[in-house]
Amino acid sequence: MIRTLYMNEQNELHRCNSPEEIQTEIKWMWVDFESATSEEMRLLRTYFNFHPISIEDATSVNQRPKFKEYDYYLFFVFQAIDLKSMKPEEIDVFINNDYIVTFHKENAEEVDKAWRNLQNSTLKAKHSTHDIMYSILDATVDNYFPFVYELEEKVFSFEDRHSVNISTEELIEETFDLREDLLMIRRTVNPMKDLVYRVLEGRLVNLSKKQRILLHHINDHLVRQVEMIESSREMTADIRDNYISLNSFKMNNIMKILTIYSVIFMPLTLIVGIYGMNFDIMPELHWNFGYLAVWLVMIFITIGMIIYFKKKHWF
Template identity: 70%
Template sequence: MIRTLYIDINNELKTGESPAEMTTEPRLLWVDISEPTIQENLLLSQFFHFHPLSIEDAVSVRQRPKFKEYDDYLFYVFHAIDLTTMKPEEIDVFINDTLIVTYHKEHSEEVDRAWNSVVHENDPSKISSSEIMFRTLDAVVDNYFPFVYELEDKVFSFEDRHSVDITTEALIDETFDLREDLLLIRRTVLPMKDLVYRLLEGKIMTLSKKQKIYLHHINDHLIKQAEMIESSREMTADIRDNYISLNSFKMNNIMKILTIYSIIFMPLTLLAGIYGMNFDYMPELHWKYGYFSVWIIMLVISFGMVAFFKKRNWF
């Protein structure tokens, strides 16, 4: 699907479905290509004449957030997050002073938000290609917050698990699933943070004072999100280590108890083995009180060892 927004030299804003519908030379042209067909992909080369490498980056291969500078335009790659599938969605931007093309293979709420803000702008003379790109970028970054907050809430919910009947194995599984989600969002937020920082430092494009304020706002959000993600990762690492330690502690206690019982029964087994031998001439073998005496000795040994272990606080 293609939709077109253009502002003429009189700062009148108009929309359409195709850039070919323009009746006058625009001051600014914005073409949004969403869920494109093969025919619509051809516009990038045949109508806009973009460099084949940037077209390949946009159409063929999923890229990390980045930028490239070409002769007459800049090419950016942004990553949005789909809150239903938790997967990154690529938004490609081709931009110069009079043109901006946004290209995305999936429907983008972030581009819709930027589009609506421009369409309902009271003063179209304030709109520039860089302003549209920054509004899109701001919408992309703001849409990370629900995902980051949701993961942070899940991390904090582990504090209440002591009152829930759940096994350690289940908790460990949940922790690793949570760390996987945190790694996913981290792979998106950190490269975007690096890209915005490079924009802010003026290493990509010259910025006005107003644009720098806007980028500082976006960069602050990314810094906050990155800190929340790192804090959540540290907490999940602590949770994982704590539950592994707890599991090891429980296993050690079990092994200690089993070892104590084994030690208690070792001398009893020795006595039973001795008097179970089939020799004709054995002391006390035909003694009238031999059976009861052996039982008394075995009980004394058992209770004596239990008392000794209790005194040493071994269990």
């Protein structure tokens, strides 16, 4: 699907399907490709004459956020996050002063929001193609916050899980799942932060005062998101280490108790083994008080070892 907005010389905003339908002089136009067919994608090559490499980057998948300068336009790759699946989705932007072309394979709420804002704005005539792009970028970055907040809330909720009847194994598994989600969103936010920084500090893009203020605002949001993600990752690492340490502590206690039981029964087993031998000449076997004496010796050894272990604070 293709949709087009364009500003004519009279500062009037109009809409049509394909840019080929425009029959008048224009100041700029915005062409949005969503789930474009092969025939529609042909316009990238024939109508706009974009470089084949940039077209390949746009039509392929899983491109990292970046921007690149070509002869008469700039090419940007943004990464949005799907509101349902939490999967990254690519938004590609071709831009110069005369047009902005957005290309995405799925519906992009960020592009739709910028589209609606432009149509509803009372200052349409003051908008430029770069203003539109930064509006899309701002909406893209703002949409990261719900996911970052949700993951941070999950991290904080672990503090309340101690009173819940749940096994350590389940908590460890949930922690690793949470770290996987944090890693996924980190792979999106960090490159976007680098992209915005490069635009702010680079010389390829001439920024107006208004655009620079907006980019600083976007950059501040990205810095905050990165800090929240890193803080959550550190907390999950601490939670994981704490539960592993707790599990090791429990296992050590169990092993210590079993070892103490084993040590106590070792001399008793020796005594029983000795008097269980089938020799004919064993004087103690014919002694009237032999059975009682063996019991007393074993009880004395058991009590003595328990007292010794207590004094050593082994349990």
